[in-house]
Amino acid sequence: MKKIAKRVVPLSICTALFLGVNIHAEEQTVRLDEVSVMSESSSEVTEGTDSYTTKSMNTATRMNMSIKETPQSIVVVTNQQIQDQGLETITDVVNSITGITAKTFDSERQGYSARGFDITNYQIDGVATSWTAGWSGGETSQDLTIYDRVEVLRGANGLISGAGNPSAAINLIRKHANSKEFVGSLKLDGGTWNKYGGTLDIQTPLTQNGKVRARIAGTYQKKESFVDYYENKKTVLYGIVDMDITDATLLSIGASYQKNDPTASMWGGLPSWYSDGTKTNWDRKTTTAPKWSYWGSETNTYFTTLEHYFLNDIKFYASLSHSENTADAKLFYMYGTPDKNTGIGLGGSAGWYDVNREQDNIDIYTSIPFSFNGLKQEIVAGLMYNEQDLETYSKAGVGLSPIGNFYNWDGSYNEPTWGNKSLSQQGTTKQTGVYLVGRFSILDDLKLILGSRLTNWEIDMFSNGTNYGYKHDDIITPYAGLVYDLDKNHSVYVSYTDIFNPQDNQDKNGKFLDPIEGKNYETGIKGEYFDGKLNTSLSIFRIEQDNLAQNDPSGAFVPGTTTLASVAAEGTVSKGYEIDINGQITDNWDMSFGWSQFEAKDVNNDKVNTRHPRKTAKIYTRYKFDKLSIGGGINWESKTFTNVTNPVTSKEEKLSQDAYSIVNMMMKYELSKVLTAQLNINNIFDKTYYSNVGFYNQLAYGDSRNMTVSLKYNF
Numbered sequence: 239m240k241k242i243a244k245r246v247v248p249l250s251i252c253t254a255l256f257l258g259v260n261i262h263a264e265e266q267t268v269r270l271d272e273v274s275v276m277s278e279s280s281s282e283v284t285e286g287t288d289s290y291t292t293k294s295m296n297t298a299t300r301m302n303m304s305i306k307e308t309p310q311s312i313v314v315v316t317n318q319q320i321q322d323q324g325l326e327t328i329t330d331v332v333n334s335i336t337g338i339t340a341k342t343f344d345s346e347r348q349g350y351s352a353r354g355f356d357i358t359n360y361q362i363d364g365v366a367t368s369w370t371a372g373w374s375g376g377e378t379s380q381d382l383t384i385y386d387r388v389e390v391l392r393g394a395n396g397l398i399s400g401a402g403n404p405s406a407a408i409n410l411i412r413k414h415a416n417s418k419e420f421v422g423s424l425k426l427d428g429g430t431w432n433k434y435g436g437t438l439d440i441q442t443p444l445t446q447n448g449k450v451r452a453r454i455a456g457t458y459q460k461k462e463s464f465v466d467y468y469e470n471k472k473t474v475l476y477g478i479v480d481m482d483i484t485d486a487t488l489l490s491i492g493a494s495y496q497k498n499d500p501t502a503s504m505w506g507g508l509p510s511w512y513s514d515g516t517k518t519n520w521d522r523k524t525t526t527a528p529k530w531s532y533w534g535s536e537t538n539t540y541f542t543t544l545e546h547y548f549l550n551d552i553k554f555y556a557s558l559s560h561s562e563n564t565a566d567a568k569l570f571y572m573y574g575t576p577d578k579n580t581g582i583g584l585g586g587s588a589g590w591y592d593v594n595r596e597q598d599n600i601d602i603y604t605s606i607p608f609s610f611n612g613l614k615q616e617i618v619a620g621l622m623y624n625e626q627d628l629e630t631y632s633k634a635g636v637g638l639s640p641i642g643n644f645y646n647w648d649g650s651y652n653e654p655t656w657g658n659k660s661l662s663q664q665g666t667t668k669q670t671g672v673y674l675v676g677r678f679s680i681l682d683d684l685k686l687i688l689g690s691r692l693t694n695w696e697i698d699m700f701s702n703g704t705n706y707g708y709k710h711d712d713i714i715t716p717y718a719g720l721v722y723d724l725d726k727n728h729s730v731y732v733s734y735t736d737i738f739n740p741q742d743n744q745d746k747n748g749k750f751l752d753p754i755e756g757k758n759y760e761t762g763i764k765g766e767y768f769d770g771k772l773n774t775s776l777s778i779f780r781i782e783q784d785n786l787a788q789n790d791p792s793g794a795f796v797p798g799t800t801t802l803a804s805v806a807a808e809g810t811v812s813k814g815y816e817i818d819i820n821g822q823i824t825d826n827w828d829m830s831f832g833w834s835q836f837e838a839k840d841v842n843n844d845k846v847n848t849r850h851p852r853k854t855a856k857i858y859t860r861y862k863f864d865k866l867s868i869g870g871g872i873n874w875e876s877k878t879f880t881n882v883t884n885p886v887t888s889k890e891e892k893l894s895q896d897a898y899s900i901v902n903m904m905m906k907y908e909l910s911k912v913l914t915a916q917l918n919i920n921n922i923f924d925k926t927y928y929s930n931v932g933f934y935n936q937l938a939y940g941d942s943r944n945m946t947v948s949l950k951y952n953f
Contacts, residue, residue: 282294282295282302283317283386283387283413283414283416284314284316284317284318284386284387285317285386285387285413285416286317287316287317287318288318288828289316289318289771289821289822289828290316290318290319290820290821290822290828290829290830291305291314291316291770291771291772291773291820291821291822292305292314292316292387293770295308295312295314295389296364297312297361297364297389297390297391297395297398297407297409298310298312298391298395298397298398299397299398299618299675299677299687299689299717300364300398300603300605300618300620300675301605301616301618301675301677303677304766304770305764305766305773305775306728306729306764306765306766306773307685307721307729308721308731309687309719309720309721309731309732309733309760310391310392310393310719310731310733310760310777311337311391311392311393311760311762311775311777311779311816311818312389312390312391312392313335313336313389313390313392313818313820313832314387314388314389314390314820315331315334315335315387315388315389315390316387317386317387318828319334319830319858320382320385320387320388322858322860322869322904323858323871323902323904323918324904324918324920324946325382326381326382326459327378327379327380327381327382328377328378328379328380328382328388328408328410329348329350329378329379330382331382331388331408332348332350332408333873334830334856334858334873335390335832335856336816336817336818336831336832336833336834336854336855336856337352337353337392337406337816337832337834337836337854338350338351338352338357338390338392338406339351339352339850339851339854339875340378341849341850341929341930341933341938342507342929342930342938342940343506343507343930343933343938344503344504344505344506344507344938345463345465345468345500345502345503345504345527345533346374346376346379346498346500346503346504346533346535347374347378348378349933350378350405350406350408351405351847351849351850352392352405352406353392353393353404353405353406353779353781353812353814353836353838354405354781354810354812354836354837354838354846354847354850355403355404355405355781355786355812355838355847356403356405356847357403357405357406357407357408358402358403358405358739359395359399359402359403359405359406359407359408360407360408360409360410361398361399361407361408361409361410362409362410362412362539362559363409363410363411363412363541363543363557364398364409364557364601365557365559365599365601365622366398366399366400366402366599366622366624366669367561367597367599367624368597368624368626368667368669369563369595369597369626373565373591373593373595373628373630373663374533374535374565374567374593375535375536375537375563375564375565375593375595376496376498376535376536376537376563376565377537377563379472379496379498379535380410380496380537381457381472381474381496383437383439383455383456383457383474383476384410384412384413384455384474384476384494385410385411385412385413386411386412386413386414387411388408388409388410388411389408389409389411390406390407390408390409391406391407391409392405392406392777392816393405393406393735393758393760393779393781394735394736394737394758394781395407396691396715396717396735396736396737396738397673397675397689397690397691397715397717397735398622398673398691400622400624400669400671400691400693400695400715400738401669401693401695401713401738401739401740401753402739403737403739403754404737404756404758404781404783404812412478412492413453413455413476413478414453414478414480414490415441415442415451415452415453415478415479415480416441416451416480417441417442417443417451417453418443418448418451419441419443419448420440420441420442420443421440421441421442421952421953422438422439422440422441422952422953423437423438423439423950423951423952423953424436424437424438424950424951424953425437425438425948425949425950425951426948426949427946427947427948427949428946428947429461429944429945429946429947430943430944430945430946431461431462431463431464431944432460432461432462433459433460433461433462433944433946434459434460434461435457435458435459435460435461435472436457436458436459437455437456437457438454438455438456439453439454439455439456440453440454440455441453444479449481449482450479450480450481450482451479451480451481452477452478452479452480453476453477453478453480454475454476454477455474455475455476455477456473456474456475456476457472457473457474458471458472458473458474459471459472460472464522464523464939464941464942464944465502465504465522465523465524465525465939466502466523466524466525466649467501467502467525467527467529467649468500468501468502468503468504468525468527469500469501469502470498470499470500470501471497471498471499471500472496472497472498472499473495473496473497473499474494474495474496474497475494475495475496476492476493476494476495477492477493477494478490478491478492478493479491479492486546486547486548487544487545487546487547488543488544488545488546489542489543489544490541490542490543490544491541491542492540492541492542493538493539493540493541494537494538494539495536495537495538495539496536496537497534497535497536497537498533498534498535498536499532499534500532500533500534501529501531501532502525502527502528502529502531502532502649503527503531503532503533503567503569504525504526504527504531505526505527505531505533505567505569505570505571505589506526506571506572506573506933506934506936507526507930507933507934507936507937507938508520508524508526508936508937508938508939509572509573509574509575509576509584509644509936509937510882510893510935510936510937511575511884511885511886512575512576512577512578512886513575513576513577513578513583513886514577514578514886515884515886515887516578517893518576518937520937520939522926522939522942524647525647525649526570526571526572526647527570527649528570528649528650528651528653529649529650529651530568530651530653531568531569531570532566532567532568533565533567533568533569534565534566534567535563535564535565535566536562536563536564537561537562537563537564538561538562539559539560539561539562540559540560540561541557541558541559541560542557542558542559543555543556543557543558544556544557550607550608551607552604552605552606552607553604553605554604555601555602555603555604555605556600556601556602557599557600557601557602558598558599558600558601559598559599560596560597560598560599561596561597561599562594562595562596562597563593563594563595563596563597564592564593564594564595565591565592565593566591566592566593567589567590567591567592567593568588568590568591569588569589569590569591570586570587570588570635570651571586571587571588571589571800572584572585572586572641573585573586573587575885575886576644580643581642581643581644581645581646582642582643582644584641584644585641586638586641587634587635587638587800588634588635588638588654589632589633589634589635590632590633590635590656591630591631591632591633591662592630592631592632592659593628593629593630594628594629594630595626595627595628595629596626596627597624597625597626597627598623598624598625599622599623599624600621600622600623600624601620601621601622602620602621602622603618603619603620603621604618604619604620605617605618606618606619610679613679613680613681613682614679615676615677615678615679616676616677617674617675617676617677618673618674618675618676618689619672619673619674620672620673620674621670621671621672622669622670622671622672622673623668623669623670623671624668624669624670625666625667625668625669626666626667626668627665627666628663628664628665628666628667628699629661629663629664630661630662630663630664631659631660631661631662632659632660632662633656633657633658633659633660634656634657635653635654635655635656635657636654636655636656636657637654637655638654639651639652639654661700662701662702663699663700663701663702664699664700665697665698665699665700665701665707666697666698666699667695667696667697667699668694668695668696668697669693669694669695669696670693670694670695671691671692671693671694672691672692673689673690673691673692674689674690675687675688675689675690675717676688676689682723683722683723683724684720684721684722684723685720685721685722686718686719686720687717687718687719687720687721687733688717688718688719689716689717689718690714690715690716690717691714691715691717692712692713692714692715693710693712693713693714693715693738694709694710694711694712694713695709695710695713695740696708696709696710697709697740697742702797702798702799703798704748706750708740708750710738710740710753713738714736715735715736715737715738716734716735716736717733717734717735718733718734718735719731719732719733719734720732720733724763727765727766727767728763728764728765728766729763729764730761730762730763730764731760731761731762731763731764732759732760732761733759733760733761734757734758734759734760735757735758736755736756736757736758737754737755737756737757737758737781737783738753738754738755739753739754740753740754741753741754741785741787741804743787743804744796744801744803744804745790745796745803745804745805745806746790746792746794746795746796746797746803747797748796748797748798751785751787751804751806752785752806753785754783754784754785754786754787755783755784755785756781756782756783756784756810757781757782757783758779758780758781758782759779759780759781760777760778760779760780761777761778761779762775762776762777762778763775763776764776767821768821768822771821771822772819772820772821772822772823773818773819773820773821774818774819774820775816775817775818776815776816776817777815777816777817777818778814778815779812779813779814779815779816779836780811780812780813781810781811781812781813781838782809782810782811783810783811784806784808784809784810785806785807785808786806786807786810786840786846787804787805787806787807788804788805788806788807788840788846788847789802789803789804789805789880789932790802790803790804790805791805791881791882791883791890792883793882793883793885793935802934807840807841807844807846808840808841809840809841810838810839810840810841810846811838811839812836812837812838813836813837813838814834814835814836814837814852815834815835815836816832816833816834816835817831817832817833817834818831818832819831819832820832826861826862826863827859827860827861827862828859828860829857829858829859830856830857830858830859830871831856831857831858831859832854832855832856832857833853833854833855834853834854834855835852835853836852837852838852848878848879848880848881849878849879849880849930849931849932849933850878851875851876851877851878851897852876853875853876854873854874854875854876855872855873855874855875856871856872856873856874857871857872858870858871858902859871860904865907865908866905866906866907866908867904867905867906867907868903868904868905869903869904869905870901870902870903870904871901871902871903872899872900872901872902873899873900873902874897874898874899874900875897875898876897877894877895877896877897878894878895878928878931879892879893879894879895879931879932880892880893880894880931880932880935882932882935885935893931893932893935893937894931895927895928895931898925898927899925900920900921900925900927900940901921901922901923901925902918902919902920902921902922903918903919903922904916904917904918904919905917912951912952912953913949913950913951913952914949914950915947915948915949915950916947916948916950917945917946917947918945918946918948919943919944919945920941920943920944920945921940921941921942921943921944922943923943924942924943925940926939926942927939927940928940929941
């Protein structure tokens with residue numbers, strides 16, 4: 239019987255270069271005698287490694303493979319990178335990854351994209367989850383206190399995720415209770431926009447031999463914004479118990495909670511045109527939100543995992559999770575074209591929404607390694623089930639007061655009278671998938687990965703007075719990859735997979751668009767150096783698909799809603815390449831660098847999803863000088879635009895944002911072996927830019943210059 243490996247893991251902060259704006263107590267100052275590393279998700283924990291890369295991950299195929307061995311474009315944002323860059327939310331992580339971009343819809347919602355397509359594939363500990371972006375329950379504001387790292391696979395991930403876009407899969411890997419000694423940390427921070435907060439993270443053994451361990455972490459933060467009147471309070475709690483039932487069995491039980499309590503929340507962006515047809519140019523602090531508006535949300539998650547090894551290293555893994563996302567949103571939407579001189583001409587509508595989303599996920603798989611012809615082989619078989627129940631209610635605001643001169647807007651707009659509560663949407667979405675994948679060594683240097691997934695997907699929904707339901711049965715998603723080791727440090731690969739993605743987008747007649755279908759091809763070369771401390775890759779891809787939803791150029795809404803109608807783009811092709819360098823250059827120098835470039839067009843040669851950039855470059859580096867660490871980075875992206883109809887002139891125009899760069903920096907100083915101080919400054923040169931152009935034919939600004947000072951005490 240296999241005895242689970244135990245590793246000596248140095249968790250010293252003295253070697254850490256940078257503590258991020260929101261460190262979340264990831265590192266420890268005590269060197270542990272030994273750390274139990276039993277679960278799949280913790281087998282390559284990045285916490286305490288001081289690394290900008292990882293030696294293995296399993297997001298692509300469920301098989302633990304190094305980045306060099308994986309026949310797709312894949313990258314990890316490690317715990318050290320989260321600390322150094324001061325990344326606080328999943329959106330911050332997305333903005334740090336080459337080829338992936340986040341665009342702001344309003345104060346509480348963001349949309350992600352890669353390779354020309356929206357990202358709809360999310361995983362937590364490898365278990366696929368989903369949500370409907372229009373009914374936001376704080377998903378894109380998920381705090382990173384809970385997570386050790388974020389693994390991102392760019393391209394299609396149909397084998398594990400099932401239904402989804404060929405954009406990317408974002409896999410959030412939770413922290414575990416790895417320490418057999420009592421250790422912990424306390425971090426306090428403060429900064430721009432009256433920001434202050436704290437994070438406490440504690441690990442402790444619950445039995446004398448340390449076979450049962452617990453971890454508790456919590457974060458509280460309060461801050462305002464560069465946008466007038468906005469304020470948010472965030473509370474995060476996380477707890478997990480890891481139990482070594484036997485030398486071959488690990489049971490984990492945990493729960494997490496997050497509450498976002500924002501006020502003066504915006505719904506949509508800023509008006510794009512004046513009444514004379516010219517484009518607006520607002521101060522970026524401008525808001526359309528009244529002070530009484532808010533978009534509060536809460537997330538409760540409960541989970542358990544069981545991992546057991548049998549004879550011959552055969553592994554069984556099972557995971558069960560239940561999550562509840564709720565939102566209480568009292569909102570005001572402003573629309574129209576104000577007069578350039580008087581500021582008069584805007585109208586508004588108000589809605590009060592209650593959202594409840596419950597989701598159950600089951601993930602069961604087994605890994606069977608064996609030898610054939612003297613070479614190592616592996617087969618993985620699994621079952622996944624996901625069920626999402628969504629229920630939303632709304633109240634219409636009546637008796638709205640005139641907005642008047644928008645130039646005088648100070649948020650003191652009168653709250654309307656609220657009408658009767660009515661059911662807006664209620665229903666269930668289910669997905670069941672079974673998959674089989676194998677990694678076969680044809681030669682010592684040649685590996686073939688073959689797999690397939692069988693998916694059943696269905697939805698039964700009541701929406702805005704209409705009942706609808708449809709399903710897709712026995713959808714087969716094949717996967718194939720070939721990896722050849724050129725030498726000790728380099729490999730080349732090719733891979734292929736199909737695409738299947740049901741859409742809830744509707745056209746201007748209320749009809750749902752057909753599922754997205756297509757093919758995903760990829761090839762590239764990868765390098766691994768310094769015993770896996772540095773990874774490099776060049777990936778070239780081509781994606782072919784039909785029925786991709788795009789905003790209806792007429793600007794029409796889905797009947798009975800405020801949702802923009804969609805049209806299906808046929809013959810869409812996305813092709814491009816990505817370059818990544820991540821890891822340690824020297825003992826004191828770490829770097830994360832990437833370049834991404836692609837083009838995505840439909841059958842009419844029209845560009846699609848142009849609100850996201852075609853080219854991005856992202857670099858972040860740090861250097862250690864004894865007790866002082868200095869680092870910084872640049873995020874650059876090319877021009878973005880949306881083709882829209884000017885509501886005044888009825889002419890086709892572009893809402894656009896030219897190419898721009900955001901420069902960030904940080905400094906960290908070790909005051910003692912247990913106390914560190916860090917300064918992070920984002921957008922050093924205070925660049926003014928649009929974070930989104932064209933959502934609801936409106937505009938949204940990105941963050942102005944801001945900084946955070948933090949103190950971290952380890953015990």
